[in-house]
């Protein structure tokens with residue numbers, strides 16, 4: 001659990017005439033345990049903002065604070081899950097999770113115990129000794145989630161984590177994430193292209209506008225929890241989804257006439 005503050009953050013890529021401002025004056029605070037999704041037209045800077053919070057890139061101005069303390073590069077207080085499965089192919093499923101724990105200073109016995117606990121949490125105890133290439137996409141992503149949670153980060157940063165999965169698996173993963181979030185009480189910043197997914201999972205949705213990326217609108221998701229898929233049929237769900245989509249569409253380039 002942690003509060004995340006992003007204050008007046010600017011980010012550009014390139015130098016001189018090639019310099020391109022990608023994010024301008026981003027202000028956003030996530031409260032303890034809050035689940036916030038970032039949506040917006042392709043290229044508006046969602047992934048860039050996530051990598052800044054992860055400490056994987058520097059920014060030009062502003063502050064990013066976890067519980068009031070400026071971040072200084074990547075840290076164990078922030079777990080990251082990307083769309084592409086970042087598992088090490090030469091290590092078993094269990095060793096992939098242990099790897100992060102050993103790097104975090106655990107001895108091998110506790111790394112094994114914690115890895116097994118987290119593989120059980122995501123329902124993968126049976127495949128602890130398998131190799132990543134023996135797993136489906138959804139299972140690989142469950143390993144990535146187990147690994148990111150295993151060292152008990154206070155904030156979970158997820159960049160299109162289910163973007164490469166088929167619709168059924170994606171939905172299963174959304175349920176799993178909701179369950180994990182409810183039991184672990186994590187602060188989550190979640191990037192997605194899928195507005196339905198954002199409404200289903202989030203407490204708030206932040207729509208970024210483009211060129212340069214800026215906070216265009218923030219939507220409160222006032223839907224009861226716990227949620228199941230029947231909520232997607234409710235009038236409140238549909239109305240909010242449409243509202244968010246309309247906001248994003250304003251930034252999308254028009255299709256050529258044909």
Ligand SMILES: Nc1ncnc2c1ncn2[C@@H]1O[C@H](COP(=O)(O)OP(=O)(O)OP(=O)(O)O)[C@@H](O)[C@H]1O
Nearest residue numbers: 013014022040041042043044045046047048049193
């Ligand atoms: N390393 C980089 N060097 C130069 N430009 C970059 C780099 N990474 C991203 N960009 C540019 O910054 C802008 C924002 O990219 P980013 O990937 O953050 O957007 P996004 O909203 O996540 O896009 P998408 O939804 O398509 O994943 C884009 O114009 C992209 O081309």
